[in-house]
Amino acid sequence: MKTIAKLMLCTVALVQPVVHASSTPDSPHLMTTGYGQVVATPDMAEFSVKVIESKSTAERAKKAVDQAVTEFLEALASQGVKKEDISSSNLYLAPQYHYPKEGKAELTGYRASRTIKVSVGELGKLNQFLDVALKSGINQVDNIELKVKDKASYIERARAAAIKDAQQKAESVAQGFGQQLGGVWRVTYNNSSQPVVATRAMAMDSRMESNSYQDSSIVIRDRVEVIFKLD
Structure with a gap:
């Protein structure tokens, strides 16, 4: 009985309201x-671009994306952009389907994409780098963020x-x-x-x-x- 009484007292103590300041x-x-x-x-900026390619096979889609990314990175390097100012995502590859009203879905090809983010230390060069992206086969600008x-x-x-x-x-x-x-x-x-x-x-x-x-x-x-x- 003493043990039970002690447990009851402990329980009551635990449920007492806490007084806040x-x-x-x-x-x-x-x-x-x-x-x-x-x-x-x-006085500086950061932009992200993406290359998206749809081809009949996964290999062709990947090859087209890799070619555009490689050309873009090489062009940036020639413009004096440092490696630490560039980051790129992994290749994203997904099958593309046609869905008829009747019957099963039909595979029509593959879509591949990669995103590249570039930090521009001189704002005056922003348009220049965007032009480089365009000429390299990059076909989408996701975001441009101006910074100080x-x-x-x-x-x-x-x-x-x-x-x-x-x-x-x-x-x-x-x-x-x-x-x-x-x-x-x-x-x-x-x-x-x-x-x-x-x-x-x-x-x-x-x-x-x-x-x-x-x-x-x-x-x-x-x-x-x-x-x-x-x-």
Whole structure:
């Protein structure tokens, strides 16, 4: 019986509610959210292209894709692009079928594809590399992302602007109610937002025009939530 009693006491102790610390102070306080934004001019880019070929046999489809990729990589190397700035996916190969209204599916051929991603350190060479891709047999652009080399400094500036915005808002509101702003009770910060960048998606053909990205911009945003005490 003593053993059972001890077990019952342990069980009661385990199911006792857990008391959490208060999310806001008991004393008068003010909550604000500060926003910061920095506009940057892109000075580099990253683009991904794909070559897709459909042939009667898997061997022919693979050969056509490999030929285009090899020619493209060799052309990039001749343009001074380093190997570490290029990454390529494995070959994707899939059978293609025709589905008649009646009867079994009919094998019509095979489709092969590979994706190549290239980092461009000089934005002015972006169109040049896209032209190289076109001439090499690459037939699709999946994505073009404009970037900045010193991204960390822009994020820091956006964060500083968000902190300043939160402070100014808090001081203004406190003064409006005839209160004196005290110290910081809690800061909530989570830089989960991503820079707003320009992207492009297009099919590549002989009619493709040369686009200029020199006048584009990147917006980097940040935010911070603060709880101030009121004196």
